[in-house]
Amino acid sequence: MADSRPTKCLVIGAGPVGALAALYAARRGWDVEVYELRGDLRDESTTPLNFTKSINLALSERGINAMRQSGSNALLETVLLETVPMHGRMIHGKASPGLTEESQQYDVHGRYLRAVDRAILNKVLLDEVEALPNVKLHFNQKLTGADVRKRKAWFEEQSTRKPQTADGAQAHLAQDKSRSHEIEVEFDLILGCDGAHSSVRYHMMKSVRMNYEQNYIDTLWCEFTIPPVTPTSHTTPSARHGFATSPNHLHIWPQSDKMFIAIPSTDKSFTCTFFAPAADFTSLEKYPDGFLPFFQANFPGVADLVGHAELRKQFHDNPHLPLISIKCAPHHYGSAGVILGDAAHAMVPFYGQGMNAGLEDVRVLFEHLDAQPSNTQGRAKALEAYTAERVPDAHTINDLALANYWEMHAGVTSPLYLFRKKVEEFLSDKLPVTGFATQYSRVSFSNQRYSEVAKTVDRQGKILLGGMLGTVLLPVIGWAAWWVWRYRQTSHNPTYAAKGFANLTKLWESIGRVFS
Template structure:
């Protein structure tokens, strides 16, 4: 238990958010026990589970900076300044994320997790327990119960239980048994399959500093660069389309029609082998509330707000959870009864907002980027941001390059949409009026008028229109 202000914390989950949280708590001088159900990934050749590359942006970097890890992580990432759109004809066009100096970073999930675990382990007040699976909690006294890989059980009593154990959180399941708990779980009808574009002659096979996208309206493929000069490539499609492709010939026919320029990049044989021997994996979105129980337990990261990966904010939001919680600990002088309630109040509205936004962005990535109207909106957004940098900030910029609260960013976007809609109506009206006066000018020109009469001898102009055009 705690000694003075030296609180004792049990962090359940040694993934990205759990390992970072251990660093935050240790930096404050708390005693930290970090529990992970899997073996130490740093000792494994192959790590089971998701391996979609991560897009590190401002929120995540700010959290890493707070514990002195930003520089190290950034050195092991690759900057992506824009989306690179691949059309069916093989042509490519970039869509910048923001200004020239603004970029997100492609980072390896495993490498980042390893760095965070090693950083946490360096604190003398952190103890990491691998292969410990949570099976029970007593939130009245702060007790956690684990089963070890050898079958033995371990019990620990702490001041704070922190659930950082992912979308299928065991801590969250225990909370659901204890308090009135709102919970919404949604599997989207689309799955994903990971492919790979290897290096070409020891070089990147495509432009390096981009997130490559093959948008095909109903589905899409993306590729993120890796330090070994490969691209982690992910195919997102409805499960019914995955299931309709059963043979190698069907697969090649599908790729030749939908992603022709990718076949040579992926390698025909590698594509067939990976696809035929793999299963598409599901994607889940989770919203819930509250995030805490009294002053004894709290959930963060995917345990509180799992989201689909299409805005690149899952990890960044989880890291910002840690940073926000740390800021609240400062504000309330480690008073957990105030910190936990305030954390739920502030974070739940923003977490729900980014979950919705991530779902929306799938439509944008696979479909809207093909629209000329969308591209025009992007250019207009950037122009207005350049003209009025403190008043007009595009939604993507607010989400990825600031710590503007997610729900506030969405509200500001709604205001921007109203302004743009009004401007569009005005511009259409001005175009009509301008066109009308141009026609009036031309019809009053005798040479032009005679030419029209000769070309269209039976043309009858209504009296009201004729009066307008001939009125002085």
């Protein structure tokens, strides 16, 4: 039996995931209130929590499908008009006599990603939400406490006034006095969409036996910008339509343990990200004279695209930020609380699935809610089913994102990796009855559960490896082993043979990595 009054839903966080969650809830007739720590995210003066534009977003099928099913007919069309298609990766390098570009398509069937500006996406979603009569948006509101057992939350308004006094102590006191008192809000359901350092998750853990794992990888990132083309701009051969390089690719300058990427924006600039071990950042900060040679040696052409002086300035001015990976379980408490997006599964950005997975969370959650009666008992069953489905999927894409760092900075130049990709694409295109598809296409261009993607790709790898062993690799390895044996028999240098066998072992390990 349904409750007679509308469900009172609090959404904490007004980013893309929170805004979409509010939209889904409001479309079901719920009484929705959205609380955001920052000011109105549509205001250009609002400072992001990490003090940067953040890594540009790649919108793929999962995020698109979540918006498609939001109940807002014009939403998806409006969002897609503000995106730039990316049909593949452009791998940048250097070879005689100059710089090189190599295009690698994402999908043999022509499917592609869409580059989208986070601020524009957020604005479109918030405008859609604000237009609904049963939604209230509250900005500059800090969640100071939440009790999912009593279904109550407490907020403190963050002052936006700047004290007009020169004395630091008096300014601090004036700021304290300008704060509003704490307010208490009751709810039926609280949705934590408030990011990796989620306050909802923190307070929910007081009532939930939640397993929690947080890791930082030994890689930092810094944002750069390639401006639109001007008459004096440096460009690459693929530059067109005012973009300094191809507007329809995700650009990668790969190295063994670092990379530089660039993603197009609708204003014809590129939002770029430099990823490298923390030691590289420390060295560049300590020895500024080596800054330009470092970039010219590792990322040929980047300094010219950004501008030599501008490259150094942006490195100095923009923050050097860590990459966090978070897993937790469960994602809910009873019928009263649930976490979505980065609050539940923050991941490194190397698969471009962070936002897409978060938007998919919203779709999956409300599919379970729709399948149950709209009362407390039904909601409890829905949240339990959501956790049961989403936890293994969240853990899987978290692991895949970590593994994809290797693909982006090393795999894109690995002959074995590229060979497997071509085989899987050939089978997908010419023999679709086999059901073969690349892992990337399954993750980015389908709505297959992440955990099922991993299982399917693992089976494919074993089949391909078995076939290659029988037709190609065993004869090659046998031939190589015979030559090592022959040399050993005719040579007085047995260490050569040992090295030969060691190299064969490394080859086998590389093959296993590509096909695992």
